[in-house]
Amino acid sequence: MKLFRVIRSRLSFMGKYHFRWLLVIAVSWTTIDVLWNRFFHISVGSGGEHAVRFNDLKALILRGCIVFGMSSLMGFMLLFRLREAFRNMSLLGGLLLKTAILLVAAVFLNFLLHFSNSVLITHMSVDNGLAVYYTEALSAMWLLHHSLGWVVLFLLTQFAMEFYEKYSPGVFWSILIGRYIHPKVERRIVLFLDLIDSTPTAEQLNSQQYFSFIRDFIYFVSVALLEYKGRIYQYVGDEVIASWPALLGRGDDCIRAVRLSEKLIRRNSRYFRKTYGYVPEFRVGIHAGEVTVGEIGIIKKDLVMSGDTMNTTARIRETCTDLNHNYLFSKEFLATTEISWPAENIGIVELRGKNEGIELYALKP
Numbered sequence: 001m002k003l004f005r006v007i008r009s010r011l012s013f014m015g016k017y018h019f020r021w022l023l024v025i026a027v028s029w030t031t032i033d034v035l036w037n038r039f040f041h042i043s044v045g046s047g048g049e050h051a052v053r054f055n056d057l058k059a060l061i062l063r064g065c066i067v068f069g070m071s072s073l074m075g076f077m078l079l080f081r082l083r084e085a086f087r088n089m090s091l092l093g094g095l096l097l098k099t100a101i102l103l104v105a106a107v108f109l110n111f112l113l114h115f116s117n118s119v120l121i122t123h124m125s126v127d128n129g130l131a132v133y134y135t136e137a138l139s140a141m142w143l144l145h146h147s148l149g150w151v152v153l154f155l156l157t158q159f160a161m162e163f164y165e166k167y168s169p170g171v172f173w174s175i176l177i178g179r180y181i182h183p184k185v186e187r188r189i190v191l192f193l194d195l196i197d198s199t200p201t202a203e204q205l206n207s208q209q210y211f212s213f214i215r216d217f218i219y220f221v222s223v224a225l226l227e228y229k230g231r232i233y234q235y236v237g238d239e240v241i242a243s244w245p246a247l248l249g250r251g252d253d254c255i256r257a258v259r260l261s262e263k264l265i266r267r268n269s270r271y272f273r274k275t276y277g278y279v280p281e282f283r284v285g286i287h288a289g290e291v292t293v294g295e296i297g298i299i300k301k302d303l304v305m306s307g308d309t310m311n312t313t314a315r316i317r318e319t320c321t322d323l324n325h326n327y328l329f330s331k332e333f334l335a336t337t338e339i340s341w342p343a344e345n346i347g348i349v350e351l352r353g354k355n356e357g358i359e360l361y362a363l364k365p
Contacts, residue, residue: 012227013223013226013227013228017226018080021075021079021161022076025071025072025074025079026068026071026072026075028157029067029075029157030067033067034063036149037060058121059121062120063117066109066113067109070108070109070112074102074106074109078102082102095158095159098154098158099155102150102154106147106150106154114129115129115133118132171231175295175301175302175303180295181294183292183293183294184292185291185292185293186245186246186290186293187245187246187288188244188290188305189244189250189251189287189288189336190287190289190305191230191240191242191243191257191284191285191313192240192241192284192316193221193241193261193283194238194240194282194283194317195214195238195239195280195281196281196282196283196326197281201276205276212276213278213280216271216272216275217238217265217280217282218238220261220264220265221261221264222240224257224261224264225242227260228254228256228257229244230253230254231243233305242257246289247336248336248337248338249337249338252338254286254333255339255341255363258363259341283321283326283327284328284329285315285316285319285320285328286313286316286328286329287313288335289312290308291306291307291309291310292305292307293305312330312358315352315354316328316330318352319349319351326363328346328363329343329360330359330360330361334361341363341364342363343361343364344361344364346359346360346361
């Protein structure tokens, strides 16, 4: 357990996220396979699948170990190789190709299950075990019986991952349990972040290049926000809106996310300059206060945050240009944390559309 905690502490947010999915895949696939073959298995094929005994505890344990190991390997392929390889394909095309590749692995899994059971459980010789498997595998019904279930499982898993990733972490479960069917007032830290000089950049690039530029920019910013527990609320063009609970110490997570965004973009500056001829810079407005969170939509449901805090944060971000500062935050935000970053008090600033000024601070480089 100590080794597990050490490894977990060194993983990034995305590493932990993928690890959790890998564990869910391995455990759920193993559980479904063992329970199905224990209670619902139907023998097929000319040999009646006499080499496999499903009521034997040793056979079930052996099956569970093999399926868990292979499920972990297939889950790794899906999460770290296949999803990235087919990232630019259509959803349907990617689903079908990934399922086809995983099905090849499932055929090998069936071979391991059948052969190991024959040799280790029923004590056949290696030659007899291979012969029995070969006989069973020639049956079209046997192949269908051992492939169809895995195909369904692969597709359902991928649909679940796509559906879960449509929402920021925490949002999916909030919608699932109906937490915000009735709107709730919460105190949250809100961050508005967008590109500097996006219009000149768009004029220099064609529409497809500019879209790719925005997608790459938002990818690195999103990784940083998620790394420090930010809930990504919305993407609006080149703008990202995120929030944190307005608890003591969470404001420091917000600033750390901004600094990590800088670091990731700087680390990939050569890629941006080579691909687009331009390294993105961004400005940020941060505020804290009450927001109303509620679920809206009939065909397409989502969570929406509204209130004066959202409007004020947007105005703070707009003011960055007027005051020639890239990162501005309010006194209300400062009250939520004891940030360990140097900041300059700008004083009371009039914001567009607001009747009263607000005290702002600039985050120093």
